[in-house]
Amino acid sequence: MKLTEANTDRLLALKDEVTASYGELKARDLSLNLTRGKPSAEQLDVAESLLALPGEGDHILADGTDVRNYGGGDGISEIRELWAEVLGIPAELVVAGDASSLNIMFDLISWSHTFGNNDSERPWAAEAAEGTVKWICPVPGYDRHFAITETFGYEMVTVPMNEDGPDVDAIRELVKDPQVKGMWVVPVFSNPTGYTVTREVAEALAALETAAPDFRVIWDNAYAVHTLTDEFPEILDIVGIAAAAGNPNRFWAMSSTSKITLAGAGVAFFNSSAENLDWYRKYATIRGIGPNKVNQLAHARYFGNAEGVRAVMRKHSGILGPKFRAVTEILERRGLGDLGVAEWTHPEGGYFISVDVIDGTAKRVVELAKEAGIALTGAGSAYPLKDDPNNRNLRLAPSLPPQEEVEVAMDGVATCMLLAAIEAAEAADAAEAVK
Amino acid sequence: MKLTEANTDRLLALKDEVTASYGELKARDLSLNLTRGKPSAEQLDVAESLLALPGEGDHILADGTDVRNYGGGDGISEIRELWAEVLGIPAELVVAGDASSLNIMFDLISWSHTFGNNDSERPWAAEAAEGTVKWICPVPGYDRHFAITETFGYEMVTVPMNEDGPDVDAIRELVKDPQVKGMWVVPVFSNPTGYTVTREVAEALAALETAAPDFRVIWDNAYAVHTLTDEFPEILDIVGIAAAAGNPNRFWAMSSTSKITLAGAGVAFFNSSAENLDWYRKYATIRGIGPNKVNQLAHARYFGNAEGVRAVMRKHSGILGPKFRAVTEILERRGLGDLGVAEWTHPEGGYFISVDVIDGTAKRVVELAKEAGIALTGAGSAYPLKDDPNNRNLRLAPSLPPQEEVEVAMDGVATCMLLAAIEAAEAADAAEAVK
Numbered sequence: 001m002k003l004t005e006a007n008t009d010r011l012l013a014l015k016d017e018v019t020a021s022y023g024e025l026k027a028r029d030l031s032l033n034l035t036r037g038k039p040s041a042e043q044l045d046v047a048e049s050l051l052a053l054p055g056e057g058d059h060i061l062a063d064g065t066d067v068r069n070y071g072g073g074d075g076i077s078e079i080r081e082l083w084a085e086v087l088g089i090p091a092e093l094v095v096a097g098d099a100s101s102l103n104i105m106f107d108l109i110s111w112s113h114t115f116g117n118n119d120s121e122r123p124w125a126a127e128a129a130e131g132t133v134k135w136i137c138p139v140p141g142y143d144r145h146f147a148i149t150e151t152f153g154y155e156m157v158t159v160p161m162n163e164d165g166p167d168v169d170a171i172r173e174l175v176k177d178p179q180v181k182g183m184w185v186v187p188v189f190s191n192p193t194g195y196t197v198t199r200e201v202a203e204a205l206a207a208l209e210t211a212a213p214d215f216r217v218i219w220d221n222a223y224a225v226h227t228l229t230d231e232f233p234e235i236l237d238i239v240g241i242a243a244a245a246g247n248p249n250r251f252w253a254m255s256s257t258s259k260i261t262l263a264g265a266g267v268a269f270f271n272s273s274a275e276n277l278d279w280y281r282k283y284a285t286i287r288g289i290g291p292n293k294v295n296q297l298a299h300a301r302y303f304g305n306a307e308g309v310r311a312v313m314r315k316h317s318g319i320l321g322p323k324f325r326a327v328t329e330i331l332e333r334r335g336l337g338d339l340g341v342a343e344w345t346h347p348e349g350g351y352f353i354s355v356d357v358i359d360g361t362a363k364r365v366v367e368l369a370k371e372a373g374i375a376l377t378g379a380g381s382a383y384p385l386k387d388d389p390n391n392r393n394l395r396l397a398p399s400l401p402p403q404e405e406v407e408v409a410m411d412g413v414a415t416c417m418l419l420a421a422i423e424a425a426e427a428a429d430a431a432e433a434v435k
Numbered sequence: 436m437k438l439t440e441a442n443t444d445r446l447l448a449l450k451d452e453v454t455a456s457y458g459e460l461k462a463r464d465l466s467l468n469l470t471r472g473k474p475s476a477e478q479l480d481v482a483e484s485l486l487a488l489p490g491e492g493d494h495i496l497a498d499g500t501d502v503r504n505y506g507g508g509d510g511i512s513e514i515r516e517l518w519a520e521v522l523g524i525p526a527e528l529v530v531a532g533d534a535s536s537l538n539i540m541f542d543l544i545s546w547s548h549t550f551g552n553n554d555s556e557r558p559w560a561a562e563a564a565e566g567t568v569k570w571i572c573p574v575p576g577y578d579r580h581f582a583i584t585e586t587f588g589y590e591m592v593t594v595p596m597n598e599d600g601p602d603v604d605a606i607r608e609l610v611k612d613p614q615v616k617g618m619w620v621v622p623v624f625s626n627p628t629g630y631t632v633t634r635e636v637a638e639a640l641a642a643l644e645t646a647a648p649d650f651r652v653i654w655d656n657a658y659a660v661h662t663l664t665d666e667f668p669e670i671l672d673i674v675g676i677a678a679a680a681g682n683p684n685r686f687w688a689m690s691s692t693s694k695i696t697l698a699g700a701g702v703a704f705f706n707s708s709a710e711n712l713d714w715y716r717k718y719a720t721i722r723g724i725g726p727n728k729v730n731q732l733a734h735a736r737y738f739g740n741a742e743g744v745r746a747v748m749r750k751h752s753g754i755l756g757p758k759f760r761a762v763t764e765i766l767e768r769r770g771l772g773d774l775g776v777a778e779w780t781h782p783e784g785g786y787f788i789s790v791d792v793i794d795g796t797a798k799r800v801v802e803l804a805k806e807a808g809i810a811l812t813g814a815g816s817a818y819p820l821k822d823d824p825n826n827r828n829l830r831l832a833p834s835l836p837p838q839e840e841v842e843v844a845m846d847g848v849a850t851c852m853l854l855a856a857i858e859a860a861e862a863a864d865a866a867e868a869v870k
Contacts, residue, residue: 059479
């Protein structure tokens with residue numbers, strides 16, 4: 001957003017009023033936090049019964065496996081089948097792990113780096129030693145994704161994350177470079193925009209010709225069922241789509257129950273081609289003996305079936321929906337759109353709202369909010385190396401605080417956005433006067 | 436063991452009797468298994484109440500942490516403090532993870548390989564690219580350890596595992612080579628011998644001068660409290676010993692509750708110097724958000740305190756002790772020691788018994804047993820690359836089968852050992868006759 005698009009005169013006319021509001025805000029001595037994409041206690045209460053599951057005496061599976069003992073690297077059939085039904089994919093192409101899908105993503109990159117993946121001519125480390133391994137990052141995106149590729153020293157190349165998914169034309173050009181080895185994407189209710197990849201874009205990604213034979217898209221479907229309305233999004237069988245497009249090994253698809261049951265104590269899932277899974281198992285079975293099957297059984301018992309997952313998510317929607325609606329309603333009511341001070345997304349699912357403020361003011365908004373006792377995620381955090389070239393993007397996370405706190409905090413944030421915009425308008429005026 | 440040490444005449448005199456016994460054994464059409472170092476169902480029953488823990492309503496820690504939510508990469512204080520008391524170490528130097536300590540060991544090597552550890556001049560991968568990274572493997576040892584260093588392409592150099600620990604004189608020579616980057620060791624009730632490293636040997640390992648500044652000993656204390664008697668071994672504070680010796684970062688010390696509570700669903704622990712832990716956190720916090728705190732709390736509640744851990748292990752000893760004693764008693768009763776056909780360890784803890792049979796006959800024993808329906812771990816499995824240069828070592832795992840099956844299987848195994856020895860004696864006689 002550029003200041004030229006804002007209504008400078010109307011903004012400056014608000015100066016006294018906004019300055020007074022900010023003074024009152026600071027005087028309230030708040031301590032509020034909109035930084036964390038964490039579920040609230042109220043949401044976690046939905047899964048409280050899980051803390052006593054599977055329960056004494058329940059440890060033998062239908063196939064006779066004792067979940068209390070070693071073995072079963074792919075996870076238990078009970079949870080793999082249930083989850084495959086949720087995702088609409090074949091159960092034999094999904095592996096159930098411990099709680100964290102991020103762990104699996106890190107390992108997939110780490111092992112491709114050290115050993116090469118099943119389509120590699122040589123390890124990515126060997127290529128990195130001779131030049132640069134590049135990685136496509138749709139922006140704004142997920143900071144923890146970018147932190148992984150940063151850690152491995154990969155050059156992160158950004159493309160816009162549009163309403164229908166990452167910019168395929170830009171990606172088509174980038175993947176002509178054999179050093180481009182992969183791409184991050186959150187396909188449904190993307191972090192932080194809430195955008196969802198359409199079938200058309202998914203098919204285009206699956207069909208792309210890439211110079212690197214071992215190119216991989218990490219399809220992190222973290223919010224597959226995380227609706228904020230009464231409707232669930234269509235879940236694309238991306239691995240099936242890729243197979244149909246003749247690129248069966250293109251996608252490493254992730255999901256988890258982390259924001260469905262318990263954050264950090266759920267079950268993570270890895271869905272990919274049979275060949276990719278075989279390659280994964282080759283190292284996973286050296287790294288360890290298998291995932292926590294007791295927790296997997298607890299989850300299978302808790303959900304009962306695929307519909308049980310959706311039933312849980314409707315409860316989450318009931319808790320989260322009003323918080324998200326409060327954020328967008330307050331931004332609207334305070335006139336930030338009308339004044340040209342901010343543009344924001346209207347997610348129908350997920351955990352974040354992405355807000356673009358006037359270019360060059362995002363950091364100032366965070367600073368003003370901090371001084372008023374409202375913690376916001378650092379400006380630029382949705383960009384690789386936390387570098388938002390326009391210093392305009394903010395990621396709001398309204399899930400954790402209670403409804404009332406979300407409303408108080410957002411009203412304060414709106415004041416900070418207005419004040420930062422007024423400061424910018426004044427500075428622009430002063431610069432103009434010097435000329 | 437060499438055949439020359441066996442009583443050949445007495446052996447050959449037994450031929451008809453042993454051949455008949457083997458025939459009867461085969462006729463019984465058994466299906467028994469001594470291959471797996473897994474706890475039995477009876478042992479797992481001891482922890483059955485864990486399947487309903489922590490229980491509904493129990494999710495807030497003493498410090499206010501909600502275990503159901505994200506955060507806390509080091510694990511919860513409740514289990515770190517309890518375990519630190521078990522090990523006799525400072526709680527701030529122990530990190531509690533998910534179930535598998537093997538996972539942590541793999542990651543430590545993987546990250547040292549890719550990034551270098553906190554004492555590395557460069558990543559181990561860079562050294563591997565220019566020459567060979569070498570790793571010291573006390574033998575016989577743990578096959579899953581060796582599989583990790585094999586996967587990274589390290590050259591595994593063996594040293595004898597003696598009754599007081601790995602051969603320090605041999606190690607002292609090896610570590611003069613800067614390419615030698617590390618060493619495996621199971622310090623207590625070692626896999627598969629049951630030997631325990633003495634304080635003297637531990638202090639010598641801690642004090643060694645190594646050419647590589649980033650040399651690490653993976654001190655896998657998997658059986659720290661896994662007694663087969665009424666006595667618990669002394670647990671050495673190896674990290675403290677190393678600090679006193681002026682090499683604070685030498686040891687990465689591992690332990691877990693895997694064979695205390697539930698195998699594959701317990702809690703693993705990593706104990707090391709503050710500097711080593713900081714280096715570990717640097718990558719662990721990129722790889723994920725933290726371990727499963729719900730399972731950690733369940734374990735803290737299950738044990739209650741450090742004495743609770745020992746109380747559980749006394750029950751295991753009561754179940755396992757008779758199985759181990761049956762193995763050694765049967766070998767003795769069948770005269771294998773007297774005839775010079777086998778030598779075996781007498782573990783007072785752990786999960787295995789190591790047996791040396793006559794040189795060149797270990798594989799034949801496994802083959803004969805298999806034909807009689809008794810599965811033994813492959814000969815040589817306790818050596819890197821499964822290569823026992825003398826083809827003499829067998830690893831027996833009597834934990835999983837019920838007592839009666841252990842006894843039937845071991846009597847059969849004794850027959851197979853005798854028959855293989857007789858075959859070897861006949862072959863030696865025939866060779867002699869040709870001369």
